[in-house]
Amino acid sequence: MNLKELSEILGLSQTTVSRALNGYPEVSEATRLRVQQIARENNYSPNARARGLATGRASAIGHVIPIGLRHEMVNPIFGDFISGVGEVYAREGFDLIMSVVSGDEEMNAYRNLSARSSVDGVVLHAPLMNDPRIPLLRDLEMPFVVHGRASNEEHPYAWLDVNNTSAFRRATDFLLDLGHTRIALINGLETMDFAYRRREGYVSALSERGITFDPSLMRADEMTEDFGYHSAKEMLARDVAPSAFLSASMICAFGIRRAIEERGLKMGADVSVVTFDDDLSYLANGQNVPIFTACRSSVRTAGVRLAEMLLRQINIPDAPHETELLEAELIAGQSTGPYKD
Amino acid sequence: MNLKELSEILGLSQTTVSRALNGYPEVSEATRLRVQQIARENNYSPNARARGLATGRASAIGHVIPIGLRHEMVNPIFGDFISGVGEVYAREGFDLIMSVVSGDEEMNAYRNLSARSSVDGVVLHAPLMNDPRIPLLRDLEMPFVVHGRASNEEHPYAWLDVNNTSAFRRATDFLLDLGHTRIALINGLETMDFAYRRREGYVSALSERGITFDPSLMRADEMTEDFGYHSAKEMLARDVAPSAFLSASMICAFGIRRAIEERGLKMGADVSVVTFDDDLSYLANGQNVPIFTACRSSVRTAGVRLAEMLLRQINIPDAPHETELLEAELIAGQSTGPYKD
DNA sequence: AGATAAATTGAAAGCGCTTTGGGTGTAAAA
DNA sequence: TTTTACACCCAAAGCGCTTTCAATTTATCT
Numbered sequence: 197m198n199l200k201e202l203s204e205i206l207g208l209s210q211t212t213v214s215r216a217l218n219g220y221p222e223v224s225e226a227t228r229l230r231v232q233q234i235a236r237e238n239n240y241s242p243n244a245r246a247r248g249l250a251t252g253r254a255s256a257i258g259h260v261i262p263i264g265l266r267h268e269m270v271n272p273i274f275g276d277f278i279s280g281v282g283e284v285y286a287r288e289g290f291d292l293i294m295s296v297v298s299g300d301e302e303m304n305a306y307r308n309l310s311a312r313s314s315v316d317g318v319v320l321h322a323p324l325m326n327d328p329r330i331p332l333l334r335d336l337e338m339p340f341v342v343h344g345r346a347s348n349e350e351h352p353y354a355w356l357d358v359n360n361t362s363a364f365r366r367a368t369d370f371l372l373d374l375g376h377t378r379i380a381l382i383n384g385l386e387t388m389d390f391a392y393r394r395r396e397g398y399v400s401a402l403s404e405r406g407i408t409f410d411p412s413l414m415r416a417d418e419m420t421e422d423f424g425y426h427s428a429k430e431m432l433a434r435d436v437a438p439s440a441f442l443s444a445s446m447i448c449a450f451g452i453r454r455a456i457e458e459r460g461l462k463m464g465a466d467v468s469v470v471t472f473d474d475d476l477s478y479l480a481n482g483q484n485v486p487i488f489t490a491c492r493s494s495v496r497t498a499g500v501r502l503a504e505m506l507l508r509q510i511n512i513p514d515a516p517h518e519t520e521l522l523e524a525e526l527i528a529g530q531s532t533g534p535y536k537d
Numbered sequence: 538m539n540l541k542e543l544s545e546i547l548g549l550s551q552t553t554v555s556r557a558l559n560g561y562p563e564v565s566e567a568t569r570l571r572v573q574q575i576a577r578e579n580n581y582s583p584n585a586r587a588r589g590l591a592t593g594r595a596s597a598i599g600h601v602i603p604i605g606l607r608h609e610m611v612n613p614i615f616g617d618f619i620s621g622v623g624e625v626y627a628r629e630g631f632d633l634i635m636s637v638v639s640g641d642e643e644m645n646a647y648r649n650l651s652a653r654s655s656v657d658g659v660v661l662h663a664p665l666m667n668d669p670r671i672p673l674l675r676d677l678e679m680p681f682v683v684h685g686r687a688s689n690e691e692h693p694y695a696w697l698d699v700n701n702t703s704a705f706r707r708a709t710d711f712l713l714d715l716g717h718t719r720i721a722l723i724n725g726l727e728t729m730d731f732a733y734r735r736r737e738g739y740v741s742a743l744s745e746r747g748i749t750f751d752p753s754l755m756r757a758d759e760m761t762e763d764f765g766y767h768s769a770k771e772m773l774a775r776d777v778a779p780s781a782f783l784s785a786s787m788i789c790a791f792g793i794r795r796a797i798e799e800r801g802l803k804m805g806a807d808v809s810v811v812t813f814d815d816d817l818s819y820l821a822n823g824q825n826v827p828i829f830t831a832c833r834s835s836v837r838t839a840g841v842r843l844a845e846m847l848l849r850q851i852n853i854p855d856a857p858h859e860t861e862l863l864e865a866e867l868i869a870g871q872s873t874g875p876y877k878d
Numbered sequence: 879a880g881a882t883a884a885a886t887t888g889a890a891a892g893c894g895c896t897t898t899g900g901g902t903g904t905a906a907a908a
Numbered sequence: 909t910t911t912t913a914c915a916c917c918c919a920a921a922g923c924g925c926t927t928t929c930a931a932t933t934t935a936t937c938t
Contacts, residue, residue: 197652198924209888214926224886241652245595246924248586249893256634263620271819275615279604282637291655292635293597296623311538311582314632422821447819450791454828457798478612478788480763487795539894550918555896565916587894590923 197240206234217242244291256291257281257506258315260306264299271419272447273495276476277343280499281319288507290316303332310336316510319343319502323355323389339513341506343498344389354509354517356502360390363491363524364397364442367470370489370526371440372405375535376468380438382427382448383416391416391444394472398442419444424451432459432467439535443471446479449488453531468532472524486529493524538581547575558583585632597632598622598847599656601647605640612760613788614836617817618684621840622660629848631657644673651677657851660684660843664696664730680854682847684839685730695850695858697843701731704832704865705738705783708811711830711867712781713746716876717809721779723768723789724757732757732785735813739783760785765792773800773808780876784812787820790829794872809873813865827870834865 203213208227216223216231223231248254259278278292285292293315297305306329309315317339320329327346330353342355371379381398384391395416399409415427424443431438432455443449449471456463463469473481473490475497481488505518544554549568557564557572564572589595600619619633626633634656638646647670650656658680661670668687671694683696712720722739725732736757740750756768765784772779773796784790790812797804804810814822814831816838822829846859 199926200924210925211889211927212887215887218926220927222886227886239648239652241649242926243590243924244653244655245586245589246893247926249584249590249895250924250926252893254586261620261623263624271616272613274619275612278615278635279602279637282602282635283604283639286636286638286642292637294619294623294633294635295627296620296633297627298624301627307580308582311580312585314585418819420819420821422824426824454794478759478761480761483763483767540896541894551895552897552919553917556917559896561897563916568916583896584894587923588896590925591894591896593896593923 197238198243199240202235202238202240205238206231254291254314254316255289256293256315257285257503258293258295258306258309258318259321260295260297260302260309260318261321262297262299262302272445272476272479273474275478276474276494276496277321277499279477280496281503282499284500284503284507290507303329306332306336306338310338317341317506319506324387325389325392327389339506339509341502341509343502345393347389347392352517354505354519356498356505356520356522358390358493358498358522358524360393360524361397361400363472363493363526364394365401366397366526367442367489367491368398368401371442371468371470371532372401372407374440374468374532376440377407377535378410378413378436378438379440379442380413380428380431381415382424382441382443382452383414384419384444386416394444413438419448421447421451421454424448425454426451428452428455429458432456432461438467440468440470440532443469446471446473446476446481446488446490449531464530464533466536468535470532473527481527482529486527487531489529489532490527491524492527493522498522538579539584540581543576543579543581546579547572555583595632595655595657596630597634597656598626598844599634599636599647599650599659600662601636601638601643601650601659602662603638603640603643613786613817613820614815616819617815617835617837618662618840620818621837622844623840625841625844625848631848644670647673647677647679651679658682658847660847665728666730666733668730680847680850682843682850682859684843686734688730688733693858695846695860697839697846697861697863699731699834699839699863699865701734701865702738702741704813704834704867705735706742707738707867708783708830708832709739709742712783712809712811712873713742713748715781715809715873717781718748718876719751719754719777719779720781720783721754721769721772722756723765723782723784723793724755725760725785727757735785754779760789762788762792762795765789766795767792769793769796770799773797773802779808781809781811781873784810787812787814787817787822787829787831790872805871805874807877809876811873814868822868823870827868828872830870830873831868832865833868834863839863 199210203210213231216228282292295305320340320342323342323344323346325347330346330349333340345355345357386392402409417423441452443452449469452469453463456467461467470489473492475492475494540551544551554572557569623633636646661681661683664683664685664687666688671687671690674681686696686698724736727733743750758764782793784793790810793810794804797808802808811830814833816833816835
């Protein structure tokens with residue numbers, strides 16, 4: 197069923213039918229109703245490509261997902277984030293186009309989306325401190341929003357980020373207040389902007405209390421269960437072991453807990469753990485009483501906000517770049533307790 | 538840069554340029570090279586929508602992700618599965634279009650993709666035992682492949698599934714061989730086909746040894762850490778507690794381990810656990826020695842195969858429906874040991 | 879009633895590509 | 909030399925929609 201057929205059924209021109217369906221005022225209310233009625237009965241929806249060709253808009257947003265060395269987005273937060281943006285796209289009539297490419301093809305993927313003009317804008321994931329994708333997108337004049345920030349980018353751009361620095365500063369303070377002084381940091385890869393900022397928060401909280409950070413208590417890598425486990429295991433085996441851990445993800449925190457319990461210690465009593473918690477739908481941090489004391493910030497909500505921000509930017513191209521900084525909640529759970537000698 | 542401009546630069550007709558770029562034989566090798574060269578220099582890629590309109594093919598595959606009551610796909614396996622299919626799409630020049638919709642809108646989402654003809658085919662996720670989406674897609678004459686199976690569907694269709702029944706039968710046998718007889722099943726929602734089949738495997742293994750299954754040892758729900766924890770906690774508190782658990786997902790298994798250790802027991806020694814392991818990139822089951830004894834089957838590989846299967850089906854529409862049944866590996870880890878009184 | 883304005887509707891162009899159905903020129907065959 | 913074949917290239921139609929511009933009808937005003 198296409199416009200032509202539909203208009204023949206109705207005995208109207210394609211023009212009028214198109215107008216009726218798209219809410220233009222030059223069509224009488226009576227015919228509009230009739231058109232909508234018959235369109236529904238015949239299960240008509242305009243062909244997406246034809247409409248796009250005619251309007252010059254794609255009604256689609258691109259998400260480029262690199263795989264290979266950097267796995268960051270093929271990761272636990274991915275599903276929840278997509279569910280957030282996707283909800284907005286569905287509501288606003290946009291498609292979500294995902295390009296999964298090997299890491300070295302990522303820049304080309306953006307060039308391609310632009311050249312084939314298959315999207316109206318893109319969402320940038322997992323920004324690095326120096327992120328070459330940002331100048332590229334600016335060159336391509338492709339609207340974009342960033343989930344996170346790129347510290348060394350000087351021109352303005354639209355972003356939404358969690359205040360990672362303050363979250364980890366508060367988490368560190370929380371542990372310091374409990375009497376812990378040897379606090380380990382199990383971080384994500386520090387070329388990632390968020391990991392760098394978390395480290396900053398951790399280091400600054402320590403130094404404000406006159407504690408110089410101990411590099412041997414700081415590790416950074418991809419945030420797997422295994423990484424958490426092995427890091428904690430090694431540190432706990434030392435003569436002077438840390439009494440608390442700060443983890444960049446729930447998955448890591450599971451690994452840390454495994455190492456703690458394997459050693460016959462009890463999390464919360466003997467060793468404290470604070471983790472960042474992205475509030476994932478399938479990884480609930482306990483039901484009533486949280487398992488982990490955590491900095492919590494919903495990645496799904498971030499997706500919703502970012503999508504709305506991007507669609508606004510597409511509709512109003514020369515509005516100033518929006519930015520939004522979310523504060524994570526620090527929620528107390530069972531994984532922390534006062535320092536014991 | 539579009540075809541018209543490019544052909545003007547080259548001093549050729551649009552026809553010839555199009556043919557040169559698309560590998561048609563009616564163009565001399567010399568001009569083909571020249572065209573490709575200039576096209577690359579000018580960073581030309583054909584407009585996706587115009588090409589789609591002209592060819593009648595979308596060069597895109599749809600994935601409909603329901604959210605709301607059934608969260609199954611906004612879940613830990615999602616990222617890895619997408620990374621599998623996405624790799625194939627990228628290689629073959631297909632786009633991946635994702636529709637995130639609330640559960641009750643799912644059927645409409647498929648109708649829409651079809652009516653707007655924005656995809657050439659779809660991948661069906663998380664099939665139910667009676668899945669209304671399958672007859673719908675057949676009605677719409679939309680090519681599709683199913684990740685899993687729908688037990689009560691009688692007409693042939695293309696699918697790829699893990700042999701869930703045999704995997705859980707073998708896992709149960711493994712535990713029985715170790716002397717366990719009170720084995721709990723922590724399953725996914727049993728309206729989901731895979732969960733139903735896993736239960737079948739579990740029950741049949743038990744009955745072959747003359748053990749009638751105990752409904753109080755079987756639970757089914759969404760596979761969260763919390764669900765695993767609470768189920769195991771409750772069962773372990775009984776007078777006659779199970780000595781082994783069979784878990785439908787690593788996430789659940791983490792929760793089961795938590796309950797075990799919280800009770801002061803040791804996983805592997807006091808209580809055994811076998812889990813299904815989807816071989817997720819961020820949830821490695823230990824590095825050298827697996828943490829959990831597990832039925833392992835890579836969900837990423839499943840994605841790759843399914844995507845290839847679907848593209849074949851699109852290219853050769855009247856070929857018979859392909860099907861593929863993968864056997865999961867049963868790998869021995871540290872989470873199982875002989876039954877102790 | 880006649881003139882003017884407003885409300886409706888249509889014809890046709892155009893979005894950027896592919897593809898059909900010719901053309902033209904050169905080499906091989908008659 | 910003329911014919912036939914082939915290699916190479918092009919004009920134009922058409923994919924299904926939106927939108928400009930123009931035409932028609934109906935309502936409003938002297």
